Amino acid sequence: MRKIDMQIASLNRNYVDEPTKQVLQNLVNKKRKMEKYRQKRFSAQMFTFITSIIFILYIYFSIIKYSLGDIGFIISSILNDSLHIVVVLCIAAGYATALYFKKKEDKTENEFHSLRCEVVRKSTDYWPQPELWERRHEVLQMMKREFDINLFQESK
Structure with a gap:
């Protein structure tokens, strides 16, 4: 059994059964996974941005400023130093990593949203009796308050 x-575990058993708790936990797990990918994507983007800015400033102040506009000298100076090539490869790797995590984030966001919409649509199955239906708002409010997951309506 998953943790x-x-x-969620402390929800009253009188109006939330164990399968419903598992569904709510799956929803929380999907959201956490999505947030993890979002953070990793942001970190890769920041790495790429900061490395690019530093490299551009370095190239400007160490090569372009002293080249007197000679484009051939600029290009040969950049390409002749293997450190420059390594930095460009690091920037490309950071960009590729950001794209990878963006795809993962989009995929988990779609999975999260479809599961969340399914919970909203099937809420009558999770709380079938009228007295349970009246108490469901407590569960939905707790999910919104504790996990920032809106189960009141399907729209994001």
Whole structure:
């Protein structure tokens, strides 16, 4: 059995059964996975951006400023130093990593959103009796408050 968050596990058994708790936990897990990929993508983007800015400033102040506009000298100076090539490869790798995590983030976001919409659509199955239906708002409010997951409506 998977680990269930304390907030979900502590829901009253009288109006939330174990399968519903598992569905809610799966929703929380998908959101956490999406946020993890979002953070990794952002870190890769920041690495790429900062490395690019530093490299451009370095090239400007060490080569372009002293080249007197000779484009051949600029290009040969950049290509003759293997450190420059390594830095360009690091920038390209950072960009490729950001793209990879963006694709992963989009995929998990779609999975999260489809599961969340399914929970909203099937809420009558999770709380079938009228007295349970009246108490479901407590669960939905807890999910919004604790995990920032809106289960009141399907729209994002």
